[in-house]
Amino acid sequence: MTRTVSFYNLAWRWHFYAGLFVIPFMILLSLTGIIYLFKPQLDPLMYPHLLQVEARGTPLSADAQLRHLQQAYPQAQVSQYLPPVDAHRSAQFVASQDGRTLNLFVDPYSGQVLGSQDAERNLQAIARALHGELMIGTLGDRLMELAAGWGVVLVVSGLYLWWPRGQGSAGVLWPRLNARGRLLWRDLHAVTGFWGSALLLFMLLTGMTWTGFWGEKFSGAWNHFPAAMWDAVPTSDQQARSLNSAATQTVAWAVENMPLPVSAHAAHQGHVAAAPVAVAERVSLQQVVDIARARGVVPGYSVTLPSTADGVYTVAIFADDPRNDATLHLDQYSAAVLADIRWADYGGVARAVESGVMLHEGKMFGLANQLLMLGVCLLILLSSVSSLVIWWKRRPQGSLGVPPLRHDLALWKGGVAIMLVLGALFPLVGASLLLIWVLDWLLARLRVAQPVLD
Structure with a gap:
């Protein structure tokens, strides 16, 4: 007799396969997310000698x-300046030297010079790089994207499997x-999965952006700005995203x-983009x-210095309150403001995403937001x-314990x-989903085709 595989059975197996792939990433994302979530509290505790200064008089320009920094680090190539956020905080410069990127802290x-920090090998930078791309570049980014997409599949299939089918509220x-034993662990998994499903979807989708x-x-x-903004401004072939990295965030999404x-003087004079800049x-x-x-750019912004003869100064803040976001590009020779982009220039989707990202990172509503995101993690x-x-307790010896195909429930077309x-x-999820379905079908056919020995 021919049997038809039901969607319930496929959902069960997809949930299992998704879990096998996604769970290590979910654990990593949660742990690194918790570290980055409490960056405002951890940094002052870990680096008070670098971040905190005594307020006295008028700060230096x-x-x-x-100049003081260059005297202490004459070989350093400075790329960014972060002014003190208040009277009791140090100034920070980002510079490259001997193949390393350093955060250098200066008493304003x-x-x-108060000291240095490896910009890519401190706790927060490592947590952020692991969270975003596993510290292995593009491959890690694609794996994280695939894990987030399969996380969505995990939530959707989990909700279908959780959906009450006549039982009471206990365990639901x-x-x-x-x-x-296993029943208690099953309840913990199902109930926490249900109550956290909406928040997990929010975290996955905001992270996917x-x-x-x-x-x-x-x-x-979705991110489009009026073409007239660039009518009188020469532009390069680089995008603002080039200012961001796995370890640091400079400009907003x-x-x-x-x-x-590009700076107009160099553009008009025909300077070569890769030529060194005379300070x-x-x-x-x-x-x-x-x-x-x-x-009116609020404190907390950075100034990225030009790295080429036609480069620009970029003033940017990816603010805790996205209504304070600002991105300004200035001609390095005339100080003309070539672009000034604020919250008012964002479209509806960009505003929603920026607000979602700030909630995701626990920054929008202070400690309450941090504690909520900690609870989600x-x-x-x-x-x-x-x-x-649950998997460990039920798995057969020497097998992954893939759930068997059952045939007693109707196909759920929705x-x-x-x-x-x-x-x-x-698309990455769709391609992998199709691949898994084909492999699963082939394995099932091979098992059916095997002769039964007496």
Whole structure:
């Protein structure tokens, strides 16, 4: 007799396969997310000698701070300046030297260099790089994107499997804490998965916007600014996203796909883009800081210095409150503001994404936001660990314990449609879903074809 595989059975197996792939990533994302979530509290505790200074008198100009730094580090190539956020904080420079990128901290009152930090090998940078691309570049980014997409499949298939089918609320809305063994772990997994599903989807989807494949396509589709903004501004072939890295965030998501302008003087004179820049030809760093202040850019911004003869100064803040986001590009020779992009220039989708990202990172509503996201991370960890325990307890010796195909439930056509939509929305997921389905079908056919020995 021919049997038809039901969607319930496929959902069960997809949930299992998704879990095998996704759970290690979910654990990593949760742990690194918790570290980055509490960056505002951890950094002052770990690096008080670098970050904190005694307020006294009038601080030195940005250029004077830079001169003191260059005397201490004459071989360093400075790429970025972060002014003190308040009277008790140090100034920070980012520089490259001997193949390393360093964060260099300067007392803004005396010009004393307080110390250095490896910009790519400190706790927060490592946590962020692991969280975004596993510290292995493009391959890691694609794996994280695939894991996030399969995380969505995990949530959707999990909700279908959780959906009450006549049983009571115990084990559905709350765990049966008087249970023991596998039943208790099953309840913990199902109930925490249900209550955390909406928040987990929120975390996955807001995180997906930063990925290099799906996120870049999504950004390109929705982040558009008036063409007139660039009518009188020569632009390069680089985008603002080039200012971001796995370890640091300079410009906001909403402006990542904007072209970087070029300084008009160099463009008109036909300078070669890769030519070294004579510092004396530039406007002063302090003048850039003064323009940022005059234009109301809130403290916490960075100034990225030009690296080429036609490069620009970029003043940027990816603010805790996205309404304070700002990205300014200044001509390095005339200090003319070539672009000034704010919250008011963002489209509706960009505003929603930026707000979602700030909630994701626990920055929008201070400690309350941090604690909420901590709770989400802990729910994810509990759900992940409980699923591993369930799998370990039921797995056959020497086998992964893939759930068997059952045939006693009807096909859920709506569920199939949802899975097809997910595959279309997230192409990497769709391709891998198709691959897994084909492999699963082939393995099933091979098992059926095997002769039964007496």
